[in-house]
Amino acid sequence: xxxxxxxxxxxxxxxxxxxxxxxxxxxxxxxxxxxxxxxxxxxxxxxxxxxxxxxxxxxxxxxxxxxxxxxxxxxxxxxxxxxxxxxxxxxxxxxxxxxxxxxxxxxxxxxxxxxxxxxxxxxxxxxxxxxxxxxxxxxxxxxxxxxxxxxxxxxxxxxxxxxxxxxxxxxxxxxxxxxxxxxxxxxxxxxxxxxxxxxxxxxxxxx
Amino acid sequence: xxxxxxxxxxxxxxxxxxxxxxxxxxxxxxxxxxxxxxxxxxxxxxxxxxxxxxxxxxxxxxxxxxxxxxxxxxxxxxxxxxxxxxxxxxxxxxxxxxxxxxxxxxxxxxxxxxxxxxxxxxxxxxxxxxxxxxxxxxxxxxxxxxxxxxxxxxxxxxxxxxxxxxxxxxxxxxxxxxxxxxxxxxxxxxxxxxxxxxxxxxxxxxx
Numbered sequence: 001x002x003x004x005x006x007x008x009x010x011x012x013x014x015x016x017x018x019x020x021x022x023x024x025x026x027x028x029x030x031x032x033x034x035x036x037x038x039x040x041x042x043x044x045x046x047x048x049x050x051x052x053x054x055x056x057x058x059x060x061x062x063x064x065x066x067x068x069x070x071x072x073x074x075x076x077x078x079x080x081x082x083x084x085x086x087x088x089x090x091x092x093x094x095x096x097x098x099x100x101x102x103x104x105x106x107x108x109x110x111x112x113x114x115x116x117x118x119x120x121x122x123x124x125x126x127x128x129x130x131x132x133x134x135x136x137x138x139x140x141x142x143x144x145x146x147x148x149x150x151x152x153x154x155x156x157x158x159x160x161x162x163x164x165x166x167x168x169x170x171x172x173x174x175x176x177x178x179x180x181x182x183x184x185x186x187x188x189x190x191x192x193x194x195x196x197x198x199x200x201x202x203x204x205x206x207x
Numbered sequence: 208x209x210x211x212x213x214x215x216x217x218x219x220x221x222x223x224x225x226x227x228x229x230x231x232x233x234x235x236x237x238x239x240x241x242x243x244x245x246x247x248x249x250x251x252x253x254x255x256x257x258x259x260x261x262x263x264x265x266x267x268x269x270x271x272x273x274x275x276x277x278x279x280x281x282x283x284x285x286x287x288x289x290x291x292x293x294x295x296x297x298x299x300x301x302x303x304x305x306x307x308x309x310x311x312x313x314x315x316x317x318x319x320x321x322x323x324x325x326x327x328x329x330x331x332x333x334x335x336x337x338x339x340x341x342x343x344x345x346x347x348x349x350x351x352x353x354x355x356x357x358x359x360x361x362x363x364x365x366x367x368x369x370x371x372x373x374x375x376x377x378x379x380x381x382x383x384x385x386x387x388x389x390x391x392x393x394x395x396x397x398x399x400x401x402x403x404x405x406x407x408x409x410x411x412x413x414x
Contacts, residue, residue, distance in 0.1 A: 193309030
């Protein structure tokens with residue numbers, strides 16, 4: 001199944017399925033599409049359709065084998081190898097992210113922390129030592145292809161370019177700037193203020 | 208224009224338009240749909256269509272008046288009154304959020320911080336003093352209808368229920384649990400791990 005035929009919405013739900021499976025009690029061996037649907041706030045046919053894109057069909061009337069489905073989804077997502085991730089920005093947000101338990105759940109390892117502040121370089125954040133941003137150029141040799149950008153807005157574009165030049169092709173952008181990068185660099189953006197900003201509309205216009 | 212007729216995607220872009228306008232240099236009085244489109248990575252007709260849902264038509268061949276459009280979008284979004292927001296959870300993530308500059312950009316004010324840890328209650332976070340979670344019940348009297356949930360996963364459902372009981376109808380959920388709340392409570396969820404988790408698929412399957 002080529003990427004072109006899989007809807008982005010289905011791809012976006014893959015980590016949600018994984019999370020639903022990972023929080024299953026360890027003794028559970030089988031999970032039904034209905035249970036997965038309930039976790040994601042979907043209906044069961046949608047779940048079956050999503051998973052069928054990747055050839056995971058389950059057993060009709062029974063369900064999916066939890067362990068096998070976890071492995072399948074990890075493979076689809078491309079995270080079976082526990083990707084190593086660089087963090088740029090050791091400010092309040094960056095330091096909080098190092099301790100964020102959600103990354104571990106998916107198998108991500110934050111393996112390097114960079115900052116441009118002399119005051120922060122050399123300091124410990126958890127088990128990591130903050131490195132100067134000039135060391136970003138060596139990420140390729142350290143087999144790190146992903147990064148989280150948690151720097152001040154005015155430093156975001158330059159830091160993103162340094163990451164791209166070092167061979168990083170996946171960036172989680174936590175600044176509120178739009179990054180201009182070569183097309184091969186995939187960027188996901190999180191803006192907490194924007195998510196908060198959407199709520200009042202729905203609070204005022206209950207559907 | 209009733210809510211039913213406005214696509215969710217258009218609503219989601221409102222804060223992006225606002226951000227694009229707010230970062231305009233102060234001397235700019237007029238902005239074209241093409242410029243807004245470039246900011247959002249859209250095309251100009253889509254921008255004109257989005258804004259026309261709310262009766263903002265601009266001047267053909269000229270553009271939109273920046274100040275007027277900012278006010279119009281703030282009104283659509285329901286944030287013209289600078290909403291006050293409670294933060295539940297004064298851990299690393301919560302404390303980082305108090306200082307997050309993005310909230311101020313949209314006019315949100317974090318007006319209260321709660322935690323259940325005796326060690327944190329009474330401590331200062333910026334200008335705020337951490338209050339016990341038992342004080343969440345008084346949020347209605349303090350005219351706070353929105354909250355950010357940044358507590359550990361196992362405390363999220365209980366804290367969310369306390370917020371809902373106190374009259375909060377908009378919650379930004381930063382835990383990785385799905386909340387079960389009455390339908391009138393609108394929930395937006397941010398999961399940094401999930402966003403990061405989607406990247407490898409696109410890195411491995413460039414479109």
